[in-house]
Amino acid sequence: MNLWGGRFSEKMNPAAWKLNASISFDQRLAVQDVRGSLAWARALEKADVLTSNEYAQICAGLETVKSEFEDGSFAFQESDEDIHTAVERRLGEITGPVAGKLHTGRSRNDQVVTDFRLWMLDALPGLDTALWGMQSALVERAGVDEGILMPGYTHLQRAQPILLSHWWLSHFWPMQRDRERLQDLRGRVSILPLGCGALAGTPFPVNRTALAADLGFAAPAPNSLDAVSDRDFAAEFLFFAALTGVHLSKLAEAVVLFTTPEFGFFELSDAFTTGSSLMPQKKNPDVFELARGKAGTLTGLLAGLLATLKGLPSTYDKDLQEDKVSIFTAHDSLQALLPVLAGALHSLTVYPERMRAGIDAGMLATDLADYVVGRGVPFRQAHALAGQAVQLAGKFGKNLDTLTLEEYRSLSPVFGPDVYNVFDPQKSIARRSAIGGTAPEAVAAQLQQAKALLSQKAEDYH
């Protein structure tokens, strides 16, 4: 069965049929398709297009179809071009000719994108929860690892001492932004296309506002031509996914680095690592590498859909069928990655002494310059003096805290015996107490802020 044979005198070429058919991937919309059809039948009944009796038959039939999807007994047929055809075909087998009334005033153009938006509305809370789970793991680590010092890096060169809790939380905020974007997206997904027909609207007196409410949408789409072709929500979803992927890739890169023997800051648990088929000693951070790699793939899915959308001439074009596989792939990648990464963070071991050992006095050169500033020297000269101290130390094979006072004073009389107080990383950290800084009290406040966000958002969905 197909839904459109009337005017055609020749059957479709089998290879063309196969290329054209979308059932292999849009069957994932089965539940949403039935849900949308139930609401459409209700709307048709209210508009007196279906009698109560016809509605009841269709409704009962669709419920049967739905339960067949749910218990896995639904049997697809080779002739099912897409999920809409499959559902209507099966409905017809169950109810007889009345099934042919369901598609009145509706088109697959408005139907498929309604299904797709319903699917996304169903999927977004799960993604939010998965992100929430990652954030929770980060917040947990920030709590557990309180007070641990580590070297902070810029350009991957040792820069200044920081708190490990501060570092963990630096990965919390990007995911908070991801969740905000998800929330913004949700509003734009929640626009109902159903009732727009193929392109021009439906000629039956359907109440689209009621229909939107029935299906849980915020509002009906305001323009039928736009409604059947708008895939902004799909592109925006892929952007959300790609940027989330980028955030995970940055965390992943750091974890991969920090679990090398050279850094030695972290060790992953056996449960989240793999070995080598050749090298018996290997313990590899595969799950983080996959997170990093999948960020690239996610970026490509976005670039691909945008390229597909570019330059389309009108309302519905078949090109739009390319939207679904990309979104499903992106969704599944994030849902596979996030819980695993959260679990890996939860179970990793931190080596505080390795981190502490990474903090050498050279990392306090800025504090040395600030010390000189404290003695009235403009920062720019203070910076130069501290730079010369670094150079001098390098020349003598020393570090900043082992240069003698005379050596310091050979650079400038501004240095006094209290210069050695500078080289305590705890104090360096404590000085950075402005909002967002790495001082313990600033980090504690930040942690509170993060926890408040977690509790507040979590109840929305759980």
Add this chain to the structure above:
Amino acid sequence: MNLWGGRFSEKMNPAAWKLNASISFDQRLAVQDVRGSLAWARALEKADVLTSNEYAQICAGLETVKSEFEDGSFAFQESDEDIHTAVERRLGEITGPVAGKLHTGRSRNDQVVTDFRLWMLDALPGLDTALWGMQSALVERAGVDEGILMPGYTHLQRAQPILLSHWWLSHFWPMQRDRERLQDLRGRVSILPLGCGALAGTPFPVNRTALAADLGFAAPAPNSLDAVSDRDFAAEFLFFAALTGVHLSKLAEAVVLFTTPEFGFFELSDAFTTGSSLMPQKKNPDVFELARGKAGTLTGLLAGLLATLKGLPSTYDKDLQEDKVSIFTAHDSLQALLPVLAGALHSLTVYPERMRAGIDAGMLATDLADYVVGRGVPFRQAHALAGQAVQLAGKFGKNLDTLTLEEYRSLSPVFGPDVYNVFDPQKSIARRSAIGGTAPEAVAAQLQQAKALLSQKAEDYH
């Protein structure tokens, strides 16, 4: 002059210097850099790091620098590595050594991204206005072209009759979504990095909340490590730009088609077309083709930045310097395109009779099926009957409205003499009166809704 020479014993290789220097493009941040520095100086004074006198000197110096940028008299030097260096170098020339106090507790890492966010906060209203201008042109056309019928297309095949006003408005809503995204983005741009230092926060008692307010930011960034490396706003800007580009490309594709002699629906004014160096008769829709082409380029800028961000290891890495050229390019493309396209729409000529001629009776086959539905036949069979009528008409070289009643009744006795009432496109359009449909009253309501959005939003910025 550079800001970091103290510890180095060898000058930078000239080619490396050139590769590294960003002054060729970040000089565009000049005004924002001075503004940020003024606010930073104020914050340092409030924190008792600068005396009132020092602050006054720095302030006066920066105002001079600013006026030099404004009147074009600022002279860059080859040794100016970036805009920050240029400003501080010039400040020093004006004020002497006190200039060296400005950079106290600040890093170029927090400075550059503050400048960049300030620039974007300055740029967003202009983009909103440009989008508003495009929307206004569309709304204007929807008003001017009221009552004109045209063929609606799906798959670029004639589908159903629609109103031209409805078609114009179908391009209004995507831009409304673009403006919403811009608004969402604005909130995420409005987070202040300044006061985060190189990565760990500033050790001076700066009030970052006050500093944020001083510079017009909503809040200070909550984590210094994240603050200096967060380029989400840049990626989100590029996504906004790419999707806006896609929307323009779809409008452009339609205008290119509709100005062909084959369609002949529109004619562009001479002021917005170009000719050929070889073919004297040509009148080409170049500006729309450029809109379509630039959508591809914009997509690439987004894909490029995401790829650059992928897998970065820590806080600030120099890779981030790739952010600016892409954003400037995207911004300038949209600002070049939007007013031109709006002007071209405003000045184009519509040929209603060509559009009307494109509506043949075949486009009312759905209405024919609906007529059969009205006689109690399920839609699925009605659709098949209408399809057979199309086939029959094709066989006889007729159209649906010239088949005889006998011919109709040869298909089914359901057809009566009133079947010919179906083939009035005005009536077909009028039937599609549900929200979002193409019926005149639905379009009028839609136009009101669009106008309300225009007036409401416009006052925010104008």
Add this chain to the structure above:
Amino acid sequence: MNLWGGRFSEKMNPAAWKLNASISFDQRLAVQDVRGSLAWARALEKADVLTSNEYAQICAGLETVKSEFEDGSFAFQESDEDIHTAVERRLGEITGPVAGKLHTGRSRNDQVVTDFRLWMLDALPGLDTALWGMQSALVERAGVDEGILMPGYTHLQRAQPILLSHWWLSHFWPMQRDRERLQDLRGRVSILPLGCGALAGTPFPVNRTALAADLGFAAPAPNSLDAVSDRDFAAEFLFFAALTGVHLSKLAEAVVLFTTPEFGFFELSDAFTTGSSLMPQKKNPDVFELARGKAGTLTGLLAGLLATLKGLPSTYDKDLQEDKVSIFTAHDSLQALLPVLAGALHSLTVYPERMRAGIDAGMLATDLADYVVGRGVPFRQAHALAGQAVQLAGKFGKNLDTLTLEEYRSLSPVFGPDVYNVFDPQKSIARRSAIGGTAPEAVAAQLQQAKALLSQKAEDYH
């Protein structure tokens, strides 16, 4: 079973296992994995690492595994992490402990990319054949449609008359370049990684040159570190696929346009079109729209893999696992599209009279300018004169061939009564006889050249 458990004290987390496992997609390499293993066993025997007897057992076992893949009886187990594990596991079940000797001196790092290259070497001829098929369809059309005139377009505006055969052939050459790129790629795929171990080379005296020859590779990879991580061939494949996709998208765009009623140049056969679930009259060029849409998706696959590869730190990283799904998807898209598009071209109907009707005298304005040039006027002025004639004609509601001689002479005395000879499109076409031009003899020569390329290349693979 997994291949690396020795040093691990805890089982892998099930979600991490699932994320990590590649069997769901790399089972497609089953035949290649067995083939590679057979060759490796032979190499180990020649290197005296396996005895003849051991080799014979392993060989027989692998042949059994292979036949199980071929007849579909191979039973994957949930614990099969990847195809390599599955094959070795099954081999062990068949042969007992001697199976454990197969992996001597080999790693999955060199094994998987050997399998992947073998798969690609197997797949490339099929893609070449599919492209050849498209080219053949184009050449066929160029022959069948000989002598048909059509309007040529630039900027989608009517430009100059051309031959339809010339137009068909304009889509032949891009595919010829695609085939050249495929051929160039083939050489770079044909480099053997096997024998490079995990990264450092194999410690057993394997003759890699003989091994390469045994497996049909041109040469062994010259550097083991590079060999296990080089995915250039995958990126290059995706570039080939994306650009081929772009070529198909351009053809598709043209066919979509030319099958509109407004153009009416082509009609697709029923076997290669689809209908509408709502609109009974519709006949949609879905397969061409899918070709156009998939070009976007293919572009994204390329952008994604490049982003994944960017910045990888060393030899083998798990990120590389992202390579396979993208390549398989790209390959299958092209193999699904090309035969269908070729079939659709073969079966489409051309309407020469619609094309001829699209050629108006305005399209000969260049010839008019050339006529003026023939009278000694520099082209630049001749172009201006012809432009004025176009304007004059427009003003009088005439066309170039209906302006009177007086009207022409009002512009310039250079016009004579022979000016009307200009407006014969056949003559216009015939004048363009330089190589590559649209004159019949130039097109005939071009067609010969195309046919020669087809015959010459086809024998390589068929």
Add this chain to the structure above:
Amino acid sequence: MNLWGGRFSEKMNPAAWKLNASISFDQRLAVQDVRGSLAWARALEKADVLTSNEYAQICAGLETVKSEFEDGSFAFQESDEDIHTAVERRLGEITGPVAGKLHTGRSRNDQVVTDFRLWMLDALPGLDTALWGMQSALVERAGVDEGILMPGYTHLQRAQPILLSHWWLSHFWPMQRDRERLQDLRGRVSILPLGCGALAGTPFPVNRTALAADLGFAAPAPNSLDAVSDRDFAAEFLFFAALTGVHLSKLAEAVVLFTTPEFGFFELSDAFTTGSSLMPQKKNPDVFELARGKAGTLTGLLAGLLATLKGLPSTYDKDLQEDKVSIFTAHDSLQALLPVLAGALHSLTVYPERMRAGIDAGMLATDLADYVVGRGVPFRQAHALAGQAVQLAGKFGKNLDTLTLEEYRSLSPVFGPDVYNVFDPQKSIARRSAIGGTAPEAVAAQLQQAKALLSQKAEDYH
């Protein structure tokens, strides 16, 4: 002046003019435009379209224009829409009306892409030389650093000992493939579009084969419609550039890692590093980070152009104007990066003892398994035994070479006192002597192969 005003009654809108004009970037084609025009004038003379005298005047005029470009005295005017217009305008000023004869039978459509291909043919040898320079630096390092051992990594975990020379050469081969791709591309660039007119060919009897030879092209384009729109060479150039960028990014990532104090394998010279405006001790590998970051940008340029090309309807469309900025940007990025990176490699300091210290006995676990294999145990069990030894060592806080023989024998009686011979990394390396392996003689052979490629290729261009 513009080249096409004849039929237009209204001047172009200034903003539209600015959007449309390409002179800001295509002036880079100035020299090629003149060169192409000189050849076209010669072709017209040979075709008797120009007299010898006219040709001589035009030729002299063009030589003057050329010298003005060369000495920088050429004055662009605001009305110069593009480089072709600028050249013809200036030629007219110099020669008078005869200049108007130059454009006979030519269009900007064939002209611009001829210029662009000429530019690329000029640019490719320089890129090859820059790549050759990088390869030379790598080969130099492989020679200088002969005999130095380092830990090899997979998954960024220590895997097996390798030679540093082997590692350097692992970056040679990707660039060799880049150069091969450049060479393949060259052939496809070397196809002449000139003489194809706007789309249909030239009506004047120009010998395009001679014209191609005159301009250094291999052959004239075989189809005029394809010739004016084919931008495959631009896309292929961007793919070349993006993949080269990816190769540089991988080298860059490694150098960034290896110059951290944690790894400490390399130190960059002051001439190729930068400092921090805040932190006096910093020495940052900016140039490598820029290489890594620009790989992302280059990828985006490719994705952008492919998206732009997707779905274009016909021959020349203005969208194609987007090609040039992307190619120029990509070219300039590589030309800026390659010499700097080569210089940085040349001048970096290697710390062999840090590398040697990174090789612990655990990295010889594969060799331990191979030792067990040598005693007749299948590799799979040998691997498990070695894994248990790693676990045992971990449990006792030992390493593989400090486990006692009894401890080994507690795992299996297969271990003998000679097991300790395994733990010599020199021997481990020496065993990997098959082609492509890390053994000294294999690396020496590889180095010879690399040098041969360098010498052979270099003479083509130098």
